[in-house]
Amino acid sequence: MGDRFLKRYSYTVIANDFMLAGKGASSIKSNLKSLGINASIIRKTAIISYEAEINIAIHSYGGKIHCDIYENKIVIICEDIGPGISDVDMAFTEGFSTATERVRELGFGAGMGLPNIKKYSDRLEIKTDSSGTKITVTVCL
Amino acid sequence: MDSSQFAEILQLKPLHEGIKNIEVKGVYIGDLLSIVMSKAKENYVWITIQTHMNIVAVAQLLDLSCIIVVEGMEVEKDTLEKAKELGIPIFSTTESAYQLALRLSDMGIK
Numbered sequence: 516m517g518d519r520f521l522k523r524y525s526y527t528v529i530a531n532d533f534m535l536a537g538k539g540a541s542s543i544k545s546n547l548k549s550l551g552i553n554a555s556i557i558r559k560t561a562i563i564s565y566e567a568e569i570n571i572a573i574h575s576y577g578g579k580i581h582c583d584i585y586e587n588k589i590v591i592i593c594e595d596i597g598p599g600i601s602d603v604d605m606a607f608t609e610g611f612s613t614a615t616e617r618v619r620e621l622g623f624g625a626g627m628g629l630p631n632i633k634k635y636s637d638r639l640e641i642k643t644d645s646s647g648t649k650i651t652v653t654v655c656l
Numbered sequence: 657m658d659s660s661q662f663a664e665i666l667q668l669k670p671l672h673e674g675i676k677n678i679e680v681k682g683v684y685i686g687d688l689l690s691i692v693m694s695k696a697k698e699n700y701v702w703i704t705i706q707t708h709m710n711i712v713a714v715a716q717l718l719d720l721s722c723i724i725v726v727e728g729m730e731v732e733k734d735t736l737e738k739a740k741e742l743g744i745p746i747f748s749t750t751e752s753a754y755q756l757a758l759r760l761s762d763m764g765i766k
Binding site for chain 1: 688693698704706717
C-alpha cells in the first residue's frame with residue numbers, strides 16, 4: 516500500500532466545553548467505520564482523538580482536530596491556541612495533571628490524556644510554545 | 657440478553673426506555689474517564705458514579721454494552737437524552753460498585 520492521501524475530516528473544539536467534547540471523536544469513528552477500517556485501528560483513533568479533544572477543551576483557548584486518511588496510515592493533527600505546555604516531559608508522565616479541581620471531580624484530568632495518546636499511536640510529534648500546541652499523531656494501517 | 661431482563665436480574669432501574677439487547681463480554685469499574693477509555697473494551701458493562709453527559713461519549717466511542725450508575729447518584733437529564741438518542745442503555749442502582757460486581761459475578765460474568 517502506498518501513502519496516497521484519501522480524505523480529511525476536521526472539527527473545531529471549543530474551550531471549556533468538555534461536556535460536548537467527544538463529539539468530534541465520535542464522528543471520526545463513524546466515518547472510519549463507513550470506510551471499512553478495521554476495528555482495532557478505529558479504537559486507537561477514537562481514543563487518540565477523544566483525549567486530544569478533552570485536552571484542547573480543558574487546557575487551551577480552543578482549537579481544531581484534523582483526521583487525515585491515507586492508504587497506509589491515519590494522521591491526527593491537533594492544533595490549539597495558547598497557552599502551550601510548560602513542561603512537556605511532565606505532561607507525558609502518567610498521573611500528572613494541571614487540570615482544576617472542578618474538572619477532576621467530573622472524572623477528567625486523570626493525567627492520562629497524553630500518555631494514552633502516546634500509547635495508542637505509532638508516531639507522535641509535539642510542538643508547543645506560548646502561542647499554542649500542535650500534536651501530530653500517526654496510526655499505521 | 658434483553659436489557660429489561662438484565663435490569664431485573666441485577667435489580668437495576670433503567671433510566672430510559674430505549675430497550676435493546678445487551679451483550680456482555682466483561683465489566684469495568686472506574687470514574688476517571690481517560691482510564692476507562694484505555695481499559696474498557698467493546699461490550700463491557702461500565703460501572704461508575706459519574707453522571708454527566710460525557711460518559712455517553714465514552715460509552716459510544718468504546719461500544720460499551722451499557723452504563724450502570726451506582727450509589728444512587730442522580731443522572732442529569734442531558735445525559736439521559738443523549739444516551740437515548742445514541743441507543744446506549746443506562747441504569748442506576750443504590751448499591752455500591754462492589755455489591756453490583758458481586759451480582760454480575762453471580763450471573764456468570766467473570
